[in-house]
Amino acid sequence: MKEVLVISGKGGTGKTSITAAVAELFDNILLADCDVDAPDLHMLLKPRIIETDIFMGGKFPIIDRDLCIKCGTCREVCGFGAISEDIVVDPLACEGCAVCSWNCPQEAITMIQKEAGRRYYSEVGPGHMVHALLKPGEENSGKLVAEVKKKANAIGEEKSYKLLITDGPPGIGCPVIASLSGVDLAVVVTEPTKSGIHDMERVLATAKHFKTPVKVVINKADLNEENTQALREGLAEKDIEVMAEVPYSRKFTEALREAKTIVEYAPESEESRAVRKIAEAIGEFAGIGLKEKG
Amino acid sequence: MKKIAIASGKGGTGKTTLSLMLSQLLSKDKKVRLLDSDVENPDCHLLLDVVEQKSREINVFKPLIDLEKCTFCGKCQEVCEFNCLLVMPKDVMYFKELCHPCRGCLLVCPEGAISEGERKVGYLHTGKINENFYFDYAIMDVGEARANPLIEELKEGIVGDEDYVIIDAPPGANCPMVEAVRDSDYTVLVTEPTPFGLYDLKIAVGVLGELGLKCGIVINRSEEDDGIIEDYAESAGLEIIAKIPFSREFASLYSKGIIEENFFPGLADDLLEFFS
Numbered sequence: 087m088k089e090v091l092v093i094s095g096k097g098g099t100g101k102t103s104i105t106a107a108v109a110e111l112f113d114n115i116l117l118a119d120c121d122v123d124a125p126d127l128h129m130l131l132k133p134r135i136i137e138t139d140i141f142m143g144g145k146f147p148i149i150d151r152d153l154c155i156k157c158g159t160c161r162e163v164c165g166f167g168a169i170s171e172d173i174v175v176d177p178l179a180c181e182g183c184a185v186c187s188w189n190c191p192q193e194a195i196t197m198i199q200k201e202a203g204r205r206y207y208s209e210v211g212p213g214h215m216v217h218a219l220l221k222p223g224e225e226n227s228g229k230l231v232a233e234v235k236k237k238a239n240a241i242g243e244e245k246s247y248k249l250l251i252t253d254g255p256p257g258i259g260c261p262v263i264a265s266l267s268g269v270d271l272a273v274v275v276t277e278p279t280k281s282g283i284h285d286m287e288r289v290l291a292t293a294k295h296f297k298t299p300v301k302v303v304i305n306k307a308d309l310n311e312e313n314t315q316a317l318r319e320g321l322a323e324k325d326i327e328v329m330a331e332v333p334y335s336r337k338f339t340e341a342l343r344e345a346k347t348i349v350e351y352a353p354e355s356e357e358s359r360a361v362r363k364i365a366e367a368i369g370e371f372a373g374i375g376l377k378e379k380g
Numbered sequence: 381m382k383k384i385a386i387a388s389g390k391g392g393t394g395k396t397t398l399s400l401m402l403s404q405l406l407s408k409d410k411k412v413r414l415l416d417s418d419v420e421n422p423d424c425h426l427l428l429d430v431v432e433q434k435s436r437e438i439n440v441f442k443p444l445i446d447l448e449k450c451t452f453c454g455k456c457q458e459v460c461e462f463n464c465l466l467v468m469p470k471d472v473m474y475f476k477e478l479c480h481p482c483r484g485c486l487l488v489c490p491e492g493a494i495s496e497g498e499r500k501v502g503y504l505h506t507g508k509i510n511e512n513f514y515f516d517y518a519i520m521d522v523g524e525a526r527a528n529p530l531i532e533e534l535k536e537g538i539v540g541d542e543d544y545v546i547i548d549a550p551p552g553a554n555c556p557m558v559e560a561v562r563d564s565d566y567t568v569l570v571t572e573p574t575p576f577g578l579y580d581l582k583i584a585v586g587v588l589g590e591l592g593l594k595c596g597i598v599i600n601r602s603e604e605d606d607g608i609i610e611d612y613a614e615s616a617g618l619e620i621i622a623k624i625p626f627s628r629e630f631a632s633l634y635s636k637g638i639i640e641e642n643f644f645p646g647l648a649d650d651l652l653e654f655f656s
Contacts, residue, residue: 095421097391097551102576123554124389124580145461165441165482178562178591183461183482220554222586227554228525256391256551257420260525263477279635281396281423288421288522295523309628310635334628339601342574343608 087116087242088372089250091269091298095285097256099275100305103338104361105253106130107347109212111365113377116247117210118238119217120265121255122203122230130347133208133215141218141233143202143226144182147175153194160186160195178223203230207237212377214241228260235267249372258292266296271371273329273364277306278313286317290326300326303364307331329367332360383538383545384655385564389580391551393570394600394624396423397639399548404641405652407513410543416517417560418550419502419530425517427637433507437500438518440529441481444497445472456485456494477525502530506537514542527556535563544655553580553587561588567595568621573606581609585616596654601626622650 092105106127109117119127147160154173161169164186168179175186187195203220216238218230235252242250252269255261266272272293276286286302293300302321307314314331321328333356341351349358362376369376386399395418403414416424443456443465454467464478465485476499486494502520509515516537518530527550538545549560549567561567569584571577581597588595597613599606602623613620624630630643642648 096423097388098393121552123552123557124391124583126390126576126579129575129579163483163487178558181480181482183480183484184459185482185484185487188459188484189487222553222583223558223590225555227552257418257527257556258522259420259520259527259556261554262420263523263525277635280426280637281421282635284423284426285421291522306631309632313635334631336626339574342576345575 087247087250088270089252089268090271090273090368090371091252091254091265092273092275093254093262093265093289094256094275095258095289096282099277099282100332100338101275102126102130102253103342103348104275104303104305104332104364105251107349107358107361108365108368109251110347110349111362111376112212112249112369112374114247114374115213116238116242116245116250117212117215118234118250118252119215120231120234120252120261122218122234122261123220123227125217125219127253128217129345131210131215133206133210133217135206135208137207139205140201141203141205141230142199143224145184145197145199146177146180146182147184147186147195148198149173149175150194150196153192155192157191159189159191163189202226205230205233205237207241213247214245216241228264231255231261231264232267248374249368251368258288262292263296266293266298269298272298272300273303274300275303275305276317278304278310278317283313283317301329302326303329304331306334309334330360330363332357381540381542381545382566383547383564385547385549385561385567386570387549387557387561387567387584388551388570389553389584390571390576393572393577395551395570396427396548397600397624397634398568398570398598399546400424400427400639401641402651402655403513403546405648406544406655407510411512411541412544412546413514413516413538413542414546414548415534416548417531417534418548419518419520419527419534419556420550422517422519424515424548425505427639428509428515430507430509430515433505435503435505438502438504438530438533439498440501441483442476442479442497442499443474443485444495445474446493446495447471449491449493451491453490455488455490459484459488477523480526504533504537528559531556531559553583558587558591561593562591564593567593568598569595570598570600571609572601573599573603573609575608578608578612582612585618596621598622598624600624621654622647
């Protein structure tokens, strides 16, 4: 199975709208949503959940007040300033390293794990989908991403899928690095804005760091022709292929407001033709064709 | 001093745009410090003329292992919750991207073979736009996983004599976003009138609820019908502070790196009225 990951660096460049529309053009693929703290793909693909798993997060110290003598050792050894003078743990500052627990002379601190989110395995129009939702404010999004990928790989093997398309998180940090693991091709969606280009450069460098091949989609391409031309030239110099240019259009928003993908909402539009081009290139990469029209 | 965080849940809704507008408007007669805490992809500096900028490295702890003293007993690997140490018969491997610098390995080593080391994870840039408008940002090195140490260091640059500190938060609702907003007096959630905007807004409101923080909403790319957000705001008891109208011309100026704080006159009035 080939895994294609859609990322962007900057948020809001159109990752999810494009991923969902591309998916809609296939009828036998696997999907994954690795944006686990603000997942949106399910709103367009409307999954029917088959299986739910509880995701246990990092560890958290529970202090036994009967044993604690308030000696302050835990506070001294904590590298994150997470323990107050009256020995109360700040859940936001605590990283779950357990250093307090094994340094406590009274053995008063026990580390526990709590539910930090859920992972879902679902049926969708184009095939199956693995997605998740992290609880508000929880850490460990990288770990949950790894769990989503583990499940997707298992399903891919079980059902002999040839293509997995993964909607990635924004940024270049921990969840993106976790998403990049094992990916055969990263599709970077950018926009011809100063910040879009800057963030694309950083996500390209990240993909290069982890030796992942990349191709680029320029979304909102006609918003700034000068920047788009600079993008084309810069990418050609780096030998990075531009898979398609998608026009800046309100049709995506209109489609979204009806919870539809662009190919369902306006199948004959210029926007849908650009999406088709991306889908064809991805299909070719994985050695599968698009679904029959109609 | 008032600390105002600008966050969103969903990316690309206009956090940076609003942060810059607000900083420009408030700094006309108050002292403002803008912190770009989206250290993975900071963009504010691309849209500002920063003068007198100073830069320095940001470092975090890493274990220095003295292989002469090490007996390869494996205790450091045992206590590390993040699996960043692998003890082999004659060597110890360290996986920096997994390390949350807790110093557990240093504390546990019975041979005293581990000492305090440092490694660079990014840069901190401090500067100003004018006498009233100070601006700092941090940028994380490519390949690094953890944004939080950079955000913490960035926030240490708050002097205390500012009238307003504006924090441009990273997208999402996980650790870096929490770190950015956690001690703010007020958080503005920027959203857009689409199902994606609404869904991610609800998640962000959930996070702020967990943190016990006050928040309000700004609707970006506002259309004739913003009912999708307005209905939710009403049911959740959240104030809609202002609306930024949808405008291709504004988007086109943004693409060139221009944020004109008075582009929408009504908007500037709404923001000033709310935050003054």
